[in-house]
Amino acid sequence: MAKNPPKNAFYAQSGGVTAVINASACGVIETARKHRGKIGKVYAGRNGIIGALTEDLIDTSRESVTAIRALRHTPSGAFGSCRYKLKSLEQNRREYERLIEVFKTHNIGYFFYNGGGDSADTCLKISQLSETMAYPITAVHVPKTVDNDLPITDNCPGFGSVAKYIAVSTREASFDVASMAKTSTKVFILEVMGRHAGWIAAAGGLASTRDTEIPIVILFPEITFDRDRFLAKVDANVRKFGYCTVVVSEGVKSADGKFLADQGLRDAFGHAQLGGVAPVVASIIKDGIGLKYHWGVADYLQRAARHIASKSDVEQAYAVGKAAVELAIRGNNSVMPTIVRKSSRPYKWSVGVAPLSKVANVEKMMPADFITKDGFGITAKCRTYLEPLIKGEDYPPYRDGMPQYVRLKNVPVKKRLKGQFKV
Amino acid sequence: MAKNPPKNAFYAQSGGVTAVINASACGVIETARKHRGKIGKVYAGRNGIIGALTEDLIDTSRESVTAIRALRHTPSGAFGSCRYKLKSLEQNRREYERLIEVFKTHNIGYFFYNGGGDSADTCLKISQLSETMAYPITAVHVPKTVDNDLPITDNCPGFGSVAKYIAVSTREASFDVASMAKTSTKVFILEVMGRHAGWIAAAGGLASTRDTEIPIVILFPEITFDRDRFLAKVDANVRKFGYCTVVVSEGVKSADGKFLADQGLRDAFGHAQLGGVAPVVASIIKDGIGLKYHWGVADYLQRAARHIASKSDVEQAYAVGKAAVELAIRGNNSVMPTIVRKSSRPYKWSVGVAPLSKVANVEKMMPADFITKDGFGITAKCRTYLEPLIKGEDYPPYRDGMPQYVRLKNVPVKKRLKGQFKV
Numbered sequence: 001m002a003k004n005p006p007k008n009a010f011y012a013q014s015g016g017v018t019a020v021i022n023a024s025a026c027g028v029i030e031t032a033r034k035h036r037g038k039i040g041k042v043y044a045g046r047n048g049i050i051g052a053l054t055e056d057l058i059d060t061s062r063e064s065v066t067a068i069r070a071l072r073h074t075p076s077g078a079f080g081s082c083r084y085k086l087k088s089l090e091q092n093r094r095e096y097e098r099l100i101e102v103f104k105t106h107n108i109g110y111f112f113y114n115g116g117g118d119s120a121d122t123c124l125k126i127s128q129l130s131e132t133m134a135y136p137i138t139a140v141h142v143p144k145t146v147d148n149d150l151p152i153t154d155n156c157p158g159f160g161s162v163a164k165y166i167a168v169s170t171r172e173a174s175f176d177v178a179s180m181a182k183t184s185t186k187v188f189i190l191e192v193m194g195r196h197a198g199w200i201a202a203a204g205g206l207a208s209t210r211d212t213e214i215p216i217v218i219l220f221p222e223i224t225f226d227r228d229r230f231l232a233k234v235d236a237n238v239r240k241f242g243y244c245t246v247v248v249s250e251g252v253k254s255a256d257g258k259f260l261a262d263q264g265l266r267d268a269f270g271h272a273q274l275g276g277v278a279p280v281v282a283s284i285i286k287d288g289i290g291l292k293y294h295w296g297v298a299d300y301l302q303r304a305a306r307h308i309a310s311k312s313d314v315e316q317a318y319a320v321g322k323a324a325v326e327l328a329i330r331g332n333n334s335v336m337p338t339i340v341r342k343s344s345r346p347y348k349w350s351v352g353v354a355p356l357s358k359v360a361n362v363e364k365m366m367p368a369d370f371i372t373k374d375g376f377g378i379t380a381k382c383r384t385y386l387e388p389l390i391k392g393e394d395y396p397p398y399r400d401g402m403p404q405y406v407r408l409k410n411v412p413v414k415k416r417l418k419g420q421f422k423v
Numbered sequence: 424m425a426k427n428p429p430k431n432a433f434y435a436q437s438g439g440v441t442a443v444i445n446a447s448a449c450g451v452i453e454t455a456r457k458h459r460g461k462i463g464k465v466y467a468g469r470n471g472i473i474g475a476l477t478e479d480l481i482d483t484s485r486e487s488v489t490a491i492r493a494l495r496h497t498p499s500g501a502f503g504s505c506r507y508k509l510k511s512l513e514q515n516r517r518e519y520e521r522l523i524e525v526f527k528t529h530n531i532g533y534f535f536y537n538g539g540g541d542s543a544d545t546c547l548k549i550s551q552l553s554e555t556m557a558y559p560i561t562a563v564h565v566p567k568t569v570d571n572d573l574p575i576t577d578n579c580p581g582f583g584s585v586a587k588y589i590a591v592s593t594r595e596a597s598f599d600v601a602s603m604a605k606t607s608t609k610v611f612i613l614e615v616m617g618r619h620a621g622w623i624a625a626a627g628g629l630a631s632t633r634d635t636e637i638p639i640v641i642l643f644p645e646i647t648f649d650r651d652r653f654l655a656k657v658d659a660n661v662r663k664f665g666y667c668t669v670v671v672s673e674g675v676k677s678a679d680g681k682f683l684a685d686q687g688l689r690d691a692f693g694h695a696q697l698g699g700v701a702p703v704v705a706s707i708i709k710d711g712i713g714l715k716y717h718w719g720v721a722d723y724l725q726r727a728a729r730h731i732a733s734k735s736d737v738e739q740a741y742a743v744g745k746a747a748v749e750l751a752i753r754g755n756n757s758v759m760p761t762i763v764r765k766s767s768r769p770y771k772w773s774v775g776v777a778p779l780s781k782v783a784n785v786e787k788m789m790p791a792d793f794i795t796k797d798g799f800g801i802t803a804k805c806r807t808y809l810e811p812l813i814k815g816e817d818y819p820p821y822r823d824g825m826p827q828y829v830r831l832k833n834v835p836v837k838k839r840l841k842g843q844f845k846v
Contacts (some may be wrong), residue, residue, distance in 0.1 A: 017602045019595075047605035075595050077602035148667055164824055172442075172498055172727035175828060179440045179500035182470035183507055188723055209823075212830065276702055279721070297701070299719035300611055304595035307731055390824035399586055400632075401537065401733060401813035405598060407635065 005379030006038055007109025009325075010052060011060075012045035013077040014084075014122070015117030018158030019306040020317035021144045024076050024114050027321020028142065028234040029060050032143040033068075035215070038329045041355035043413055048082035049113070049122065052209040053095060053423050055102050057413035060239050070406035072318060075306035078408050081115075083247055084423065089129065093204035096129045096422050101219060104138060105416050110138050110328050114321075116145035116156070116339075120336060121360040127334035140324040141336040144317070146303045148151035148199040151362040155389055157320055160370075164246070164390035165204035165305040166192050169298065174214045174245045177294070181243035187234060187285055188245050189277035189295040193302060198366050200302070204247030205378035206386055215241045216377070219281070221251030222366055223375040225260050231288040233376055238291060248281050307403055311392025312347065323351045347388035368410050429461055430532025432748075433475060433481075435468035436500040436567075437507075437538030437545070442588075442729040443740035445501050447537050449494035451565065452483050456491075461752045462533060465699030466836055471505035472545065476518060476846050478525050480836035493829035495741060496819040498729035501831050507846065512552065519552045521844050526560060527755060528610045528839050533561050533751050537744075539568035539579070544783040550757035555564050563747040564759040564779055566742070569726045571622040574785040575777040576761035578812055581726070583736030586626035587813035588728040589615050589670070592721065593630035597637045597668045600717070604666035610657060610708055613666050614701035614719040617724060618674040621645050621789050623821060624724070626754055627670030627800035629809055638664045639800070641783020642704070644674030645789055646798040654711040655745055656799055669702050681835070730826050734815025735770065746774045770811035 011019055011028050032039045044058040045051025051058070058079055060068070071078055086095055113123040123141040130137035143150050149161035177188040178350035183217075185298070194200040198220035215237035237244035252260045261277035264403060276294040284373060285293050315337050323337035334356045342348040369381035378386070396403040434451050437445055448467075455462045468474025474481070481502055483491070484821040494501055501506035509518055525531070536546040546564040554559035566573050571582035593613060600611040617623040621643035631637035638660035642648060660667035675683045684700035701718040708716050739762050746760035757779045766772040801809070819826040 004713055017599055022705065033515075046536050050605065069636035074598070076598035081602045082606040167824070168730050168826060169724050169728070171825065171828070172729060173723040175497070176440055176723045176727040179436070179504045180506075182473065182503055183505040190724075207826065209825065212825075212828065276699065276718075279702070281697055294722050295699075295720065296720065296724050297720045298724070299597040299717050300599045301592050301719050301721070301724075303615075304599040305592070306595060366528070387823055392824065393818070393821055395816070395818070398816055400810055401590070401815065402629065402632065402635075404589060405594070405635065409726035 005107070006040045008040040008107050009042045009110035009112060010045060010103065010108045011042055011112040012048045012051060012114065012120035013079055013081040013111060014048045015081060016146065016303065017077040017081050018144055018146050018303050019075040019161040019309045020157055022071040022074045022076065023314050023317035024142050024144060024157060024321035025078060026068060027318040028112055028325055029068050031322040031325040035325065035329055037083055039110060039325065040107065043108065044079040046410065047080035049086065050082045050084055050198035050423050052099055052102055054421050055415050055417050057106060058410045059413045062411040063408050067408055068407050072314065073306060074405040079410065084415060085118050086125060100129065100133050100135050101125065106263060106413065109136060112140055112142055112420060114142040114144050114146065117150060117361065117363060120150065120356055124334060124356040124360045127356065130153065138328045138331070138333045140328050140332065141359065142320050142324045143338070146193060146200065147197060149197050149363045151359055152362045154341040154349070155339055157313060159199060160310035160316070160389035161305065162193070162200055162302050163206070163386060164310040165201055165288060165302050165308050166203040166298065167186065167206035168308055170204045170216065170245060170247055171212070171214065171389045173296065175209060177243045177245065185290060185294045186238050186243050186291045187293040189275055189278045189281050189293060190247050191276065191295070191297040192249055194249045196221060196363065198249050201247050201249035202366065202370065202378050202382055203386060206390065214245060215243070216245045216247060218376055218378065219246065219248040219252045220371060220375070221253065222371065223250045225252050225254045227284060231285070233374070235289050236262065243419055246281060248277050250277055252277055257283060266366050306396055306405070309394050310390045311394040312389055312396040316349070327353060334373050338384050344384050344388055347391060355364065424538050428530070429463045430464045431463040431530050432533035432535060433468060433526065433531045434465055434535040435471045435474060435537065436504040437471045437500055437536060438541035439569065439726065440500040440504050441567055441569050441726050442498040442579055442584040442732045443737050444537060445494040445497045445499065446740035447565050447567060447580060447744035448501060449491055450741040451535050451542065451748055452491050454745045454748040458748065458752055462529065462748070464528060465628065466531065467502040469833065470503035471507060473505045473507055473846050475522055475525055475846050478838050478840050480529065481833045482836045483832040486831050490829050490831055495737065496729065498727045498830040502833065509548060510540050522549065522839065523552065523556050523558050527558060529836065530725060532559060534567055535563055535601070535747050537565040537567050539570065539572060540786060543573065543779055544624045545599050547757060547779040547783045550779065553827055561751045561754070561756045563751050563755065564782065565743050565747045566759055567762070569616060569623065570620060572620050572786045574782055574787045577764040577772070578762055579737060581742035582622060583733035583739070583812035584728065585616070585623055585725050587621055587733040587808060588653045588725050588731050589626040589721065590629035591731055593627040593639065593668060593670055594635065594637065596719065597630060600666045600668065607715060608717045609661050609666050610716040612701045612704050612716060614699065614718070614720040615670060615672055615673045617644060619644060619786065622674050623670035625789065625793065625801050625805055626756055626809060629813065630808065637668060638666070639668045641672060641801065642669065642671040642675045643794060643798070644672045644676065645794065645842050647678045648675050650707060650711065654708070656797070657708060658712050668759065669704060671700050673700055675700055727817055732817050734817040737817040739772070742774050745765055750776060767807050767811055770814060
């Protein structure tokens with residue numbers, strides 16, 4: 001009797017991409033290729049889960065060893081990501097049935113979903129569905145988020161690199177403003193990501209160390225913005241050091257609960273002007289204490305900056321991809337590999353595992369004791385937590401001065417289902 | 424008869440700092456130290472020329488070999504810079520007389536001024552003054568400007584590194600938006616420096632190469648902004664590629680001659696809101712074609728980014744510092760070392776020399792044939808010019824994940840003049 005061919009795997013990237021999500025993809029695909037007896041092909045969803053719903057699958061077996069290897073040093077999502085949250089089974093059973101239909105059609109028995117909190121939830125639902133619909137799927141979530149807000153895991157792949165970018169950029173810009181402060185700019189304001197939690201803003205605090213002290217005021221989303229206290233702090237720094245750097249999270253709110261960024265910028269026609277808390281903070285400084293300022297908004301640069309990725313982060317992103325496949329092969333369903341910190345100095349970590357039921361829909365906030373009492377800085381405890389995550393450099397290869405990031409061929413798998421599925 | 428001690432040198436940094444201006448300082452100081460028979464001490468001006476006017480001199484001989492060496496990989500101005508333009512001799516003879524008084528008092532016979540167009544002019548005036556006031560000063564200008572707008576020299580130290588930063592960041596952010604475009608952001612807008620000339624914006628074009636094509640629309644200050652043509656171009660790119668990246672120079676003007684950045688953003692109280700052409704362009708895209716966008720403003724990050732400095736740039740910044748001292752020792756007065764391009768592929772260059780009279784008050788603009796006919800891109804000729812300037816990486820040393828930038832002791836030279844000089 002002919003042996004059944006091994007089940008294929010489905011892999012997809014979800015939500016905002018990072019500098020190292022492709023390193024996880026590399027870990028998944030390279031590890032699956034080492035276990036050909038257990039896993040057939042790895043099909044990637046084009047544009048995330050939408051690729052599964054629309055039967056738009058990419059055959060990663062068509063990519064060379066070199067191309068897959070290069071994913072490790074390529075930022076962003078090589079197969080495309082998406083912002084698309086599946087509704088509950090009750091609300092949209094049709095989507096889940098469609099997923100099962102596509103999986104069945106392409107002999108897919110493994111589901112690897114690479115994302116943050118929302119995708120952990122999707123991954124959990126897929127595994128539950130597989131039971132109720134009697135089609136076996138081993139679903140493993142591969143953690144990824146610059147927001148660092150997944151529970152259980154010590155940290156999230158993707159965060160370490162954005163933290164390193166923000167720490168390095170804050171140090172560099174601070175050196176710049178310090179040089180200029182005598183006759184020109186005295187305050188530099190850097191806006192960073194983090195709508196709910198201040199992890200990324202906290203990384204700005206790493207720019208200042210014992211041997212390189214820098215006056216940095218951090219505005220966390222966890223701390224309600226207090227104009228007067230903020231201005232007093234900036235003013236005191238400028239008096240003492242001659243300059244001041246402000247790292248402001250996009251999620252900072254004022255006492256009325258509204259985002260500071262939405263506090264009412266209008267264009268010439270009176271239309272509300274979207275986004276940018278940095279210029280708002282700049283205006284507050286200008287109106288309040290009249291100091292000359294410059295401001296920057298890192299936006300996508302911070303999460304795409306593979307050129308200054310953290311080595312810890314790249315290694316962990318790869319490791320969780322690899323572990324996801326190994327867990328699945330060993331029959332672990334509905335789980336997520338985690339990073340377990342064993343010691344901070346020296347930094348030692350290993351890969352653990354968490355049940356998805358304890359991951360989905362849980363947001364890990366910054367501990368209160370990571371923020372200094374005045375609300376503008378990070379504590380020693382926070383520094384001990386953050387420092388290992390930005391450790392080490394992992395430079396991509398360059399040609400003619402430019403980093404060589406790979407673009408895959410992304411060869412489609414032939415569609416077999418009739419009719420189109422609208423998402 | 425006792426031999427006269429050699430004359431001391433004065434070195435100062437001027438205007439906006441760069442990722443490599445300290446590499447020029449390193450070149451000046453290390454080379455002067457090799458010629459102790461010809462040059463005594465190198466005194467740096469604290470906060471640029473203001474340090475000379477106020478007799479606030481820094482004794483660089485108090486810095487270790489290691490500290491001076493580390494200037495080569497440290498961004499910003501280690502002695503402080505300033506934005507301070509000396510008036511003409513006729514308008515403010517007092518300042519020039521004061522400079523000569525300070526130079527005489529500290530036996531300074533060499534004047535090295537590290538800056539852009541304005542400081543070349545100051546340097547020229549100092550050398551002219553030295554003749555009319557019969558106190559011999561050998562004045563050499565050390566070129567530096569991210570704006571790349573000095574004449575005669577093929578390029579300006581400081582530009583290559585900001586160009587590399589913008590090219591790399593544009594490529595990385597483009598990979599990001601390409602990943603997200605299916606369900607989210609379709610246009611990414613990056614604001615870059617360059618109020619008068621589009622050199623830095625042009626560097627964004629390097630992100631797209633033959634093997635990594637990226638749809639990039641560049642808005643140059645040389646090209647009057649045309650809303651409809653711009654929107655049509657962005658729209659066409661999104662239709663063809665699924666996404667589009669816009670690199671916009673802060674100096675872009677609309678048909679009325681006003682900066683697009685100043686087109687009328689107001690805060691909630693109706694006050695004019697300063698700065699940021701990126702959010703203005705974002706609004707134009709939102710109102711015009713309704714596409715989802717993200718925007719970033721690189722600001723100081725671009726010119727401070729020593730972590731991704733161009734190796735060509737670092738080498739040239741050091742070389743012009745070294746050459747300045749060698750020129751001065753050989754008796755060349757009122758000159759500036761230049762970069763002479765010998766070939767582009769492979770890149771070969773040497774150091775030449777230009778008379779300051781031909782440098783001061785001349786601004787080098789982008790040649791018209793560096794911009795494509797549609798006004799939104801760079802030509803092959805421009806690419807051939809720019810590519811060598813971003814070549815090579817020159818990473819700073821890291822400890823615990825952070826670049827190790829030096830801070831000097833900056834020990835003051837004892838003041839000898841009575842009375843204070845107000846600037």
